[in-house]
Structures are given as structure tokens and as C-alpha cells.
Amino acid sequence: MWLRSLLIAFCEWCNNSFWGHGIRNSTWLFPFVEIFHLLALGVLGGTILIVNLRLMGLRFKNEPVSELARDVRPWMLGSLAVMLLSGFLLFSTEAVKMYGNWAFRGKMLFLLAAVIYTFTVHRKVVMADQSRLAPAVRVVVAIISLLLWTGVGLGGRALGYVTTSVGSVSSLLP
Amino acid sequence: MSLASFLQWLYNTPFSITMRESLWAEPIVETIHVLTLTLFLGFAVLLDMRLLGVAMKRRRMSEVLGQLNPWLFGGFAVMIVTGVLLFCADPIAFYSTTVFKVKMIMLVLAGLNVLIFNATVGRKIAEWDLSPTTPGGAKLAAVVSLVLWVFIISAGRWIAYALPPP
Numbered sequence: 095m096w097l098r099s100l101l102i103a104f105c106e107w108c109n110n111s112f113w114g115h116g117i118r119n120s121t122w123l124f125p126f127v128e129i130f131h132l133l134a135l136g137v138l139g140g141t142i143l144i145v146n147l148r149l150m151g152l153r154f155k156n157e158p159v160s161e162l163a164r165d166v167r168p169w170m171l172g173s174l175a176v177m178l179l180s181g182f183l184l185f186s187t188e189a190v191k192m193y194g195n196w197a198f199r200g201k202m203l204f205l206l207a208a209v210i211y212t213f214t215v216h217r218k219v220v221m222a223d224q225s226r227l228a229p230a231v232r233v234v235v236a237i238i239s240l241l242l243w244t245g246v247g248l249g250g251r252a253l254g255y256v257t258t259s260v261g262s263v264s265s266l267l268p
Numbered sequence: 269m270s271l272a273s274f275l276q277w278l279y280n281t282p283f284s285i286t287m288r289e290s291l292w293a294e295p296i297v298e299t300i301h302v303l304t305l306t307l308f309l310g311f312a313v314l315l316d317m318r319l320l321g322v323a324m325k326r327r328r329m330s331e332v333l334g335q336l337n338p339w340l341f342g343g344f345a346v347m348i349v350t351g352v353l354l355f356c357a358d359p360i361a362f363y364s365t366t367v368f369k370v371k372m373i374m375l376v377l378a379g380l381n382v383l384i385f386n387a388t389v390g391r392k393i394a395e396w397d398l399s400p401t402t403p404g405g406a407k408l409a410a411v412v413s414l415v416l417w418v419f420i421i422s423a424g425r426w427i428a429y430a431l432p433p434p
């Protein structure tokens with residue numbers, strides 16, 4: 095299938111890139127990048143959590159949702175950028191191996207869904223005039239957001255423990 | 269009982285053995301420990317940003333504290349409990365690393381930072397509650413907190429690399 099070959103070609107390109115090589119062959123670069131990934135996780139998770147807690151009416155009840163969201167948006171976007179960049183760098187150290195890791199695949203699907211959801215449905219509800227929305231709608235929208243991002247987090251934790259690979263990817267390795 | 273014999277005793281408790289030998293116990297506790305960072309670190313950063321006067325500027329300081337603190341302390345409690353559980357899995361190995369000891373010292377410093385803030389600038393919060401520019405003491409507390417947490421989290425990650433291989 096064309097998608098499969100495209101993804102494998104991309105993984106190989108990452109694997110062979112200078113940053114992939116550099117981080118893989120350095121003893122301290124991998125942990126260093128990992129720490130940025132972890133710190134950005136805290137900030138990203140915190141901003142997503144606080145907006146969703148507000149949507150559910152659990153925190154900052156006296157503030158409009160949109161205002162709180164606008165306040166934390168730069169931090170959310172900034173930390174998301176750091177996560178994507180550091181994540182890509184970490185991925186590049188063993189990209190071909192990650193292609194066959196089911197936890198990594200799950201994480202990427204959750205990430206794609208979470209990002210699309212955050213910038214479409216979630217954003218629309220957060221920015222909407224709250225008097226025109228049923229409280230139940232806000233709660234459901236918040237819970238879906240939390241579930242999607244939790245999926246990304248759990249996938250991230252799981253991929254380190256997964257050792258079996260999907261299909262026969264290892265046979266593609268040189 | 270000396271520290272060494274306490275660690276040895278802890279190592280031999282049935283609980284410690286279960287944590288060490290169970291296939292699922294450690295990954296589950298570790299996952300909770302790491303994912304609670306989104307709550308604890310995330311909210312701590314938001315609070316520090318307000319203390320620095322760079323985020324949530326139009327919100328009352330007392331409101332930000334009041335809204336974030338219960339969840340922040342809840343998250344901290346989860347981190348402490350799961351952290352202690354992880355430590356129990358192999359207390360001797362954890363204690364043998366320098367980075368673990370450094371992390372513990374920094375945790376105490378972070379706690380002292382909160383106590384000092386509450387006893388000084390935090391007590392006079394009514395004076396600057398609505399002001400977008402915060403007093404120097406508040407900024408100092410925020411910077412100390414941010415720096416300490418960056419190093420505490422880095423140290424936490426580093427422990428995994430510093431532990432002797434099983």
C-alpha cells in the first residue's frame with residue numbers, strides 16, 4: 095500500500111538524518127531532549143486541564159470560558175510546539191522501530207485526533223457564548239478532550255514498555 | 269535502626285517485593301506518577317506565571333491561588349504517594365544514586381519556598397491582589413519555584429538512567 099511505503103520511507107529518512115544519528119550516538123542528548131518533552135508535557139497538560147475543568151464548571155466559575163482559554167492559549171501553543179519538536183527528535187533516534195510499535199501507532203492516532211478536536215470542536219465550544227450552550231454539551235466536550243489527551247499520554251508511557259513489533263518491520267532493517 | 273538497615277528492612281517487606289516483582293505494579297504506578305505532572309506541574313507553572321505577572325494578569329491573585337491550590341495540592345499528594353511506592357520497589361538502589369538524594373533536597377527547598385512565600389508576600393496579598401505587576405518577592409518565589417521544579421523533574425528522569433541495571 096502506498097501509505098505504508100510512504101511512512102516507512104519517512105521513518106528511514108528520520109532514522110538516517112543527522113539529528114537522528116547525533117541524538118542516538120550521544121549519551122546525554124537523548125535524556126536532555128526527553129526532559130524538554132516532559133517539562134512541556136506538564137505545561138500542555140496543565141493548560142488543557144484548566145480549560146476543561148472550567149468547561150465542566152469545576153474551576154474559575156466566575157470567569158467566562160473564552161477568557162480563561164485566551165489567557166492560557168500562548169502557553170498551550172508554545173508547549174505543544176515544544177512537545178511536537180522534542181517528540182519528533184526522540185522519534186528520529188529509532189523511527190523504523192517505532193513504526194512497528196503498536197503503542198506508538200496508537201499514540202500518533204490519538205495525537206492526530208486530539209489536535210484536530212482541540213482546534214475545531216473544542217475551540218468552537220470554548221469560544222462560544224456560554225449562555226447558548228447546554229451545560230451537558232460543555233461537560234461532554236471537555237470529557238472527550240480529556241480522554242483523547244489521556245490516550246496520547248498513555249500511548250507515550252506504553253511505547254517504552256512495548257517490545258513486540260507489528261508485522262515484519264524488523265526484516266526491513268539493513 | 270540505621271538508615272542502611274531501614275532500607276534493607278524496607279527492601280525485604282512483602283510490599284516491596286510485590287512492587288519489584290509484579291509485572292504491572294511498577295508501570296502502572298510510574299504512569300500515574302508521570303501523568304500527574306500534567307496536573308501538578310501544569311498548575312504550578314500557571315500559578316508561577318501569574319506570580320510573575322505574565323499570565324492571567326487580569327485575574328485576582330487570591331482567586332488564582334484559591335482556584336488552583338486544591339488541585340495543585342491534590343496532584344502533589346498523588347505525586348508523593350506514587351513516588352514513595354516507586355521508591356519502595358527498590359529503596360537501596362534509589363538511595364545509592366546521588367541524583368535521587370539531590371532530588372529529595374530540592375523537594376524540601378521547594379516546600380520551604382512555599383512556606384516562605386506564605387509567611388511574607390503571600391500574607392499581604394490584599395495589597396497587590398488586582399495589580400498586574402506583582403511585588404519583587406512574588407516574582408522571586410515564582411522564579412525559585414520554576415527553577416526548582418525544572419531541576420526536580422530533570423532529576424526524576426535522570427534517576428532511571430542512574431539506577432544500577434537490575
